[in-house]
Amino acid sequence: xxxxxxxxxxxxxLRLRARExxxxxxxxxxxxxxxxxxxHRAVGGGLAAPQVGIPQRFFTYLGDDDxxxxxxxxxxxxxxGEMVFEEGCLSLPGLRLEVVRPAFVTVRGLDLxxxxxxxxxxxxxxxxxxxxxxxxxxxxxAIDRLDPEARTAALRELRRRDALAAVPGTDGR
Numbered sequence: 001x002x003x004x005x006x007x008x009x010x011x012x013x014l015r016l017r018a019r020e021x022x023x024x025x026x027x028x029x030x031x032x033x034x035x036x037x038x039x040h041r042a043v044g045g046g047l048a049a050p051q052v053g054i055p056q057r058f059f060t061y062l063g064d065d066d067x068x069x070x071x072x073x074x075x076x077x078x079x080x081g082e083m084v085f086e087e088g089c090l091s092l093p094g095l096r097l098e099v100v101r102p103a104f105v106t107v108r109g110l111d112l113x114x115x116x117x118x119x120x121x122x123x124x125x126x127x128x129x130x131x132x133x134x135x136x137x138x139x140x141x142a143i144d145r146l147d148p149e150a151r152t153a154a155l156r157e158l159r160r161r162d163a164l165a166a167v168p169g170t171d172g173r
Contacts, residue, residue, distance in 0.1 A: 071109040
């Protein structure tokens with residue numbers, strides 16, 4: 001299976017609440033492999049299935065020592081506190097956003113063998129990535145977590161980049 005095209009803001013699949021994965025099989029494993037390839041090509045640390053047009057509850061990510069992995073049907077089972085961190089998103093290309101999220105989370109899901117796994121994090125990259133990717137599975141983008149003024153500025157910047165990208169010789173910056 002070839003790599004996917006990453007969907008960007010405006011694609012309706014990004015706003016859907018993804019369906020639970022009901023069967024962990026070879027087809028899912030092949031999709032995961034293609035998503036990992038897509039994530040590598042896009043230089044991302046995580047990629048949710050809806051970001052490649054698949055409305056199912058799983059995402060790929062770079063784990064320990066940058067080894068790619070997948071988390072299936074994840075859910076946040078505990079969260080506390082609040083922190084602000086800068087985030088990027090493959091579906092919001094080129095933007096860096098100051099996003100408020102819990103300072104700590106416990107996340108439960110399944111690995112590709114169907115085994116339950118539990119992760120904890122929050123004030124580190126891994127914890128932020130878990131929350132960010134689970135948001136994608138719920139149809140929420142990082143831009144939705146901004147205050148109205150910051151959201152307007154981010155949308156303006158995306159429109160400016162889109163306009164520049166259409167001009168030969170520019171790279172949208």
